[in-house]
Amino acid sequence: MAPLLWSASGGFAALAVAAGxxxxxxRRRRDPDSVGWVDWPTVxxxxxxxxxxxxxxALKT
Incomplete structure (x- = not known):
């Protein structure tokens, strides 16, 4: 069970970096009026x- 939890942790870490x-x-887009559909800080x-x-x-098991 622990390897699965560590794999999930790695996936969540990658998702957090991608969202950042x-x-x-x-924030650095040229046209400030164009809106996106993903709320990256919430993700x-x-x-x-x-x-x-x-x-x-994973640490507890």
Whole structure:
């Protein structure tokens, strides 16, 4: 069970990094009036919470 949780933790970490890059790209766009459909800060926060939970469970087992 622990390897699965560590794999999930790695996936959530990758998702958090990708969301951070997406938010950075959104903030630096040329046309400030063009809106995106993904709320990157929320995606990043949820990924970090899921990372903490899965890593905590992996350490506990």
């Amino acid at each position: 890059l997406g938010d950075r790209r959104r 990043q926060m949820l990924a970090l919470i899921a990372l903490a939970v899965s890593a905590g469970l």
